[in-house]
Amino acid sequence: MNKYDFSSIERKWQKYWDENKTFSATNDYTKPKFYALVEFPYPSGQGLHIGHPRPYTAMDIVSRKRRMEGYNVLFPMGWDAFGLPTENYAIKNKIHPAIVTENNIKRFKEQLKALGLSFDWDREIDTTDPEYFKWTQWIFLQMFKKDLAYKKEMAVNWCTSCKVVLANEEVVGGVCERCGGEVVRKVKSQWMLKITEYAQRLLDDLSEVDYLEKIKATQTNWIGRSTGAEVDFITTTGDVLKIYTTRPDTLFGATYMVISPEHPLIEKWADKLSNIDEIRDYQEKAAHKSDFERTEMAKEKTGVELKGVKAVNPVNNMAIPIFISDYVLMSYGTGAIMAVPAHDTRDYDFAKAFNLPIVEVVKGGNIEVEAFTDCETGVMVNSGFLNGLSVEEAQEKIKKWLEENNKGVRKVNYKLRDWVFSRQRYWGEPIPIVHCEKCGYVALPESELPLKLPEVESYMPTDNGESPLSTLESFINTTCPACGGPAKRETDTMPQWAGSSWYYLRYCDPHNKEALASKEALNYWMPVDWYNGGMEHTTLHLLYSRFWHKFLYDIDVTSQKEPYMKRTSHGMILGEDGQKMSKSRGNVINPDDVIKVYGADTLRLYEMFIGDFEKTAPWSTSSIKGCKRFLDRVWALQDCLIDGDDYREELRTNFHKAIKKVSEDIESLKFNTAIATMMALVNDIYVVGTINKKEYRDLLIMLNPFAPHITEELYEIVGYDGVLNQQSWVKYDEAFCVDDTVEIVIQINGKVKDRIMVNKDLNQDEVLEVAKKAPKIAEALDGKSIIKQIYVPNKLVNFVAR
RNA sequence: GCCGAUGUGAUGGAAUUGGCAGACGUGCUGGACUCAAAAUCCAGUGGUAGCGAUACCGUGCCGGUUCGACCCCGGCCAUCGGCACCA
Numbered sequence: 001m002n003k004y005d006f007s008s009i010e011r012k013w014q015k016y017w018d019e020n021k022t023f024s025a026t027n028d029y030t031k032p033k034f035y036a037l038v039e040f041p042y043p044s045g046q047g048l049h050i051g052h053p054r055p056y057t058a059m060d061i062v063s064r065k066r067r068m069e070g071y072n073v074l075f076p077m078g079w080d081a082f083g084l085p086t087e088n089y090a091i092k093n094k095i096h097p098a099i100v101t102e103n104n105i106k107r108f109k110e111q112l113k114a115l116g117l118s119f120d121w122d123r124e125i126d127t128t129d130p131e132y133f134k135w136t137q138w139i140f141l142q143m144f145k146k147d148l149a150y151k152k153e154m155a156v157n158w159c160t161s162c163k164v165v166l167a168n169e170e171v172v173g174g175v176c177e178r179c180g181g182e183v184v185r186k187v188k189s190q191w192m193l194k195i196t197e198y199a200q201r202l203l204d205d206l207s208e209v210d211y212l213e214k215i216k217a218t219q220t221n222w223i224g225r226s227t228g229a230e231v232d233f234i235t236t237t238g239d240v241l242k243i244y245t246t247r248p249d250t251l252f253g254a255t256y257m258v259i260s261p262e263h264p265l266i267e268k269w270a271d272k273l274s275n276i277d278e279i280r281d282y283q284e285k286a287a288h289k290s291d292f293e294r295t296e297m298a299k300e301k302t303g304v305e306l307k308g309v310k311a312v313n314p315v316n317n318m319a320i321p322i323f324i325s326d327y328v329l330m331s332y333g334t335g336a337i338m339a340v341p342a343h344d345t346r347d348y349d350f351a352k353a354f355n356l357p358i359v360e361v362v363k364g365g366n367i368e369v370e371a372f373t374d375c376e377t378g379v380m381v382n383s384g385f386l387n388g389l390s391v392e393e394a395q396e397k398i399k400k401w402l403e404e405n406n407k408g409v410r411k412v413n414y415k416l417r418d419w420v421f422s423r424q425r426y427w428g429e430p431i432p433i434v435h436c437e438k439c440g441y442v443a444l445p446e447s448e449l450p451l452k453l454p455e456v457e458s459y460m461p462t463d464n465g466e467s468p469l470s471t472l473e474s475f476i477n478t479t480c481p482a483c484g485g486p487a488k489r490e491t492d493t494m495p496q497w498a499g500s501s502w503y504y505l506r507y508c509d510p511h512n513k514e515a516l517a518s519k520e521a522l523n524y525w526m527p528v529d530w531y532n533g534g535m536e537h538t539t540l541h542l543l544y545s546r547f548w549h550k551f552l553y554d555i556d557v558t559s560q561k562e563p564y565m566k567r568t569s570h571g572m573i574l575g576e577d578g579q580k581m582s583k584s585r586g587n588v589i590n591p592d593d594v595i596k597v598y599g600a601d602t603l604r605l606y607e608m609f610i611g612d613f614e615k616t617a618p619w620s621t622s623s624i625k626g627c628k629r630f631l632d633r634v635w636a637l638q639d640c641l642i643d644g645d646d647y648r649e650e651l652r653t654n655f656h657k658a659i660k661k662v663s664e665d666i667e668s669l670k671f672n673t674a675i676a677t678m679m680a681l682v683n684d685i686y687v688v689g690t691i692n693k694k695e696y697r698d699l700l701i702m703l704n705p706f707a708p709h710i711t712e713e714l715y716e717i718v719g720y721d722g723v724l725n726q727q728s729w730v731k732y733d734e735a736f737c738v739d740d741t742v743e744i745v746i747q748i749n750g751k752v753k754d755r756i757m758v759n760k761d762l763n764q765d766e767v768l769e770v771a772k773k774a775p776k777i778a779e780a781l782d783g784k785s786i787i788k789q790i791y792v793p794n795k796l797v798n799f800v801a802r
Numbered sequence: 803g804c805c806g807a808u809g810u811g812a813u814g815g816a817a818u819u820g821g822c823a824g825a826c827g828u829g830c831u832g833g834a835c836u837c838a839a840a841a842u843c844c845a846g847u848g849g850u851a852g853c854g855a856u857a858c859c860g861u862g863c864c865g866g867u868u869c870g871a872c873c874c875c876g877g878c879c880a881u882c883g884g885c886a887c888c889a
Contacts, residue, residue: 172884214806214884221805221885228889245889258889301887327887337889345803346887415888535883609827611815615808616882623814626827632842664818673816676826683826745822750870752822790869796821800869 004635006599010709014113022725023067023075023118029524031072036063037504037564039533039541040078040125042496043104045089048111050581050589050619055532055570057604057706058613058671060117062530064705065666067118068729074525075118076507078125079105083496084162084178087427091459097427101128111591115600116708123510127499132506133429134450135516136498139548141432141443142555148194149421151441155262156420158186163461165190167420167495169222169540185287188465191422191431191492195547199223199414201561202546211567212614215538222539224415229399230334231408233257233311236319237272239265241311244333244413247343247375248402249394251315252383253361254338257322258303258350260330261286266306274307279324286326301327301350313338314407315384315398325350333413342367362391419544421495426459426468428493436480436487445481467491500541501548504528504563522558531564542567568669571616573607578618589619601707602628608671608706630679631710634703637682637691638717644692651695654684656736662702663732671706678703693718698730738794746771747798748780764791771797 017023038059041052063075081101090097105126112119125132143149157166161181165188170177195202203223206216228246235241241257259265261283270276282304303325310319327346328337341351341358348371351358358367363381365372372378380386385401386394402408422431432444432451444451454475459468469475469491480487502516508525509517533542542564549563574580575587582588594603605627611617647655658681665674681699685691691699697720704711704724715724738760744767746754754776758767768789771777781801788800 217806218884224885224888226888243889247889325887327889329888332888339889344889346889349887413888415885538884609814617814620814620828623828629842630827672814673826676816679826743822747821747870750821750868755822788869790821792821796870798821798869 001636001639004632004710006601006631006710007596009713010114010116010600013709013712014116016712017116017118017725018113018121021122023063023073023120024122025074025076025120026072027521028072029520032070033074033525033529034063034066034071035074035525035528035530036066037076037507037528037531039537040080040500040503041108042080042083042085043101043108044085045100045104047104047107048591050591050594051573053115053591053603054573054607054613055534056112056115056117057607058570058669059530059532060604061608061666061671061705063118064708064725065663065729067725068701068704068727070728074123074507075120076123076125076510077112077117077119077121078123078503078507079108079127080496080500080503081105081126081128082428082494082499084164084425084427087425087459090427096455097459098128101126114595115591115604118708123507125503125506125510127429127503128427130450130452131513133499135506136429136494136502137432137444137449137451138446138516139502139552140429140494140498141446141449143193143551144433144441144443146551146555148197148551150192150194151189152192153187153189154192155185155187156190157183158188158465159183163463163465164423164425165420167497167540168417169419169543170495185289186465190420191433191490193419193421193547195419195544196414196416198547198550199225199416200412201550202416202543205546205550205562209562209567210565212569215535215542215567215569218535218538219543222416222543226413226415228411228413229402229408230411231314231338231402233314233338235265235312235322236310237269239268241265241322241336242334243336243338244411245338247340247395248398248408249380249383249386249389249391250340250343250361251313251338251398252386253340253342253359254313254320255341255351255357255359256320256339257311258325258328258337258339258347259306259322260328260335261324261326262330263324263335266324269306269309272308275304279304279306282324289326301325301346301353303327303350303354305354314402314405321356323350323354331417332415341371343371343373345371345373347371361386419547421498422490422492423495424461424465424467425493426453426456428495429498430469430493431490433490434478434480434487435490436483436485438485439480439482439487442480442482442487448481467493469493497541497544501545502552504531504545505549505552505558516557519559526558527560527562528564530566530568532568532570535569569614571612571614573610574616574618576619576621581619589621594624598624598628599631599709601710602631605631605675605706609675611672613669613671627675630675630682631707633682633686634699634707635710635714637685637696637699638714640685640690641696641718642690642692645694647695648688648692650688651685652736653739654681655695655698656732659698659702659730659732660734660737663729666705675706678706693720700724701727701730742794744771744794745796746774746777747796748777748801750798753777753780760794764793767791767797771799 036059038055063073066073086097086100090100127133140149157171159166159176159181161179162176166176171183176183203225226246228244229248230242230244233241273279303323306322309322311322312319339347341347342360343362359382360367361381361383362372362378364374364378375391378391380389380394386397399410430451430453434442436442454472456468456472476488478487478489505517509521512518545563552558553561577587579585579587606624609627658677661677662674700711700715712724740760741757742760743755743757745752754774756770756774758770784801786799786801790798
């Protein structure tokens with residue numbers, strides 16, 4: 001036996017797969033297809049992280065198994081390469097971001113290849129390639145034409161450190177998702193995408209896809225649908241003050257109103273308000289608070305009454321005061337609420353702070369102590385024609401009443417906001433729009449795509465919140481495609497999420513020059529059958545790309561409503577100390593080093609064996625040795641080889657069981673137990689002492705998706721026909737999955753007392769008979785009467801005795 | 803506060819449908835091989851008591867259902883992730 005020289009074996013097979021294009025998806029559209037997708041990485045300067053191979057290997061295993069099962073498999077890889085770190089690195093080191101990107105991609109690609117992942121490299125894509133982002137821009141233009149992209153002056157999240165606008169999804173815990181910097185509100189003119197128009201469909205169609213429950217729950221929460229009513233309160237000035245509420249049943253308990261500090265009616269009423277200075281002062285303070293400060297100060301309610309104006313409650317004609325307070329957001333509902341302190345905790349706090357009346361309209365709680373918010377148990381009181389009804393009945397009745405009397409309408413609201421789509425950065429897709437004094441915002445003709453990034457001296461973001469492109473006269477000044485007059489180009493670029501919102505479509509037909517992909521290719525390959533990615537993208541990339549896909553479906557580019565049939569998620573790999581890996585903690589594991597010492601097959605195996613795929617797991621340098629030992633033992637089996645073309649009696653059940661378990665576990669992402677099963681099988685083989693050619697071959701096939709290099713090599717060494725990856729996946733027979741004799745556990749009163757071996761499928765009476773005769777059992781039952789006997793076939797007997 | 807998870811030996815984690823708790827791996831202990839070490843191989847390894855067969859205890863805590871509960875139900879505690887003044 002020669003040495004298991006993993007380095008040269010791995011290099012050899014990686015070269016072989018490359019040269020033979022072993023894993024190219026064919027365009028034979030008659031074969032059954034399988035589209036496996038992993039999130040393409042951002043090629044950072046740090047190179048591959050030890051966490052990257054976990055999802056990649058998992059889907060590689062599924063892909064390799066599918067190929068052996070006869071599918072035409074598409075398992076592609078590419079680069080999500082626009083982004084801030086590249087730009088920052090470029091600024092710091094005075095290298096063009098395109099060069100930085102090219103270098104990073106080169107490194108990433110080498111590292112991925114060293115893992116033996118079966119990607120189809122002929123379909124590699126790069127979001128920064130003009131031939132790619134031409135189509136990102138094209139999609140944007142289609143949205144613009146359908147009024148789904150619009151420019152709006154609005155308060156946005158501004159990261160003071162990145163000097164860039166952030167989408168709501170990018171603000172995490174009040175700070176910048178990427179850098180942790182402070183986020184403040186800033187009024188800017190921004191490109192927006194109307195994702196809200198798709199809110200209901202994004203919610204509804206979750207029922208048509210197979211996503212992990214927690215992914216569906218997170219998206220559902222984020223979309224945040226609520227049902228209620230819009231109600232018109234008429235003010236003493238004669239204006240309509242429209243509010244939104246989910247609890248119209250509590251209308252009789254509305255004792256005051258609160259409007260957002262940004263509410264437009266305040267300006268209209270300005271000369272009627274006796275305390276306008278105080279109000280202006282409060283508005284000023286609210287405007288300067290960052291979102292972080294606003295949430296930080298959530299505990300204490302502040303506000304100012306608008307003195308001089310009152311509103312009339314439409315159900316009882318009571319005139320009630322109006323306040324402004326920053327707990328009411330202009331961006332949700334109508335920016336105004338009716339306050340029902342008895343049945344809403346926030347209103348309760350506010351009423352206590354300002355000494356306002358609290359009127360109970362739902363009986364069931366103790367409003368002396370706290371707001372009663374339960375909708376299930378209460379009964380309506382102090383509510384005129386609603387008295388005596390349940391909350392649910394009252395809601396229905398009041399909604400009808402509002403509509404019949406023209407005082408309000410039923411209304412559905414969503415927490416989801418439109419997507420802030422412009423970034424004040426250089427390294428992103430230019431937005432293909434020009435602004436003309438006469439014609440307004442005008443789309444660039446499609447023939448002018450791609451609109452490439454100009455060469456600039458400096459990529460530095462500017463302090464005034466403008467894009468680096470804004471200083472480049474030659475880029476800005478152009479002519480209007482509509483009227484031919486002078487016009488200015490948009491200087492903001494698209495966010496990082498743009499290119500990844502449709503990349504899975506490009507893989508279907510990556511070199512197409514006429515369209516983002518041919519209809520034929522899309523019809524064959526789409527939808528993605530299985531998409532694995534990080535939980536952190538649930539309300540970002542995953543939601544955005546579903547939105548784009550639905551839009552492309554509406555304009556007949558794609559034929560499916562949903563892009564991804566199945567979505568799963570992997571856990572993070574932590575440092576050995578159980579902490580997140582980071583340079584500052586000094587607990588970073590570098591995949592290159594691991595491959596050098598143990599080989600790619602061992603790394604792959606260990607990343608799959610480390611624990612439950614969906615959970616975070618700490619790295620363990622000593623544990624990885626176990627996986628190496630296992631591969632050493634598989635390698636050494638070549639010395640125990642004997643002839644034979646069928647399983648031998650003593651290993652038949654072991655093989656059938658193992659094949660069943662491994663096959664099923666791969667489908668349910670239980671790679672750790674699949675590997676444990678193969679380890680146990682190899683242990684059993686060593687007990688027998690020999691392995692025949694049929695048995696070895698099947699072991700190699702089973703192990704191949706996990707450890708592709710060593711298995712290919714052994715397959716060749718033994719001299720089987722062809723190459724391993726071309727073989728069919730192993731099959732099992734249910735009939736051989738149970739041993740001829742089975743061990744039956746015998747319990748007395750639920751406690752295990754003995755075990756017996758019996759022939760399988762013996763009938764109940766026979767087994768009970770044998771069980772009672774077992775010496776320990778007979779002794780224990782002596783002098784007792786059996787009240788009940790329970791029999792579980794091939795497993796267990798329980799005597800209930802007294 | 804709301805939503806979603808999770809809690810099992812020294813340790814990473816198994817346990818199909820309510821049916822042998824601790825598979826598989828690591829670590830540790832002892833042994834073989836070796837001048838020695840590494841590697842490899844063999845045996846053992848939840849706790850307590852006992853020379854021992856064995857007995858009792860044991861899946862975060864308290865209770866319940868059941869012949870039988872890591873699993874189901876009720877009530878807590880702890881940890882993690884997400885959302886959060888969304889009317």
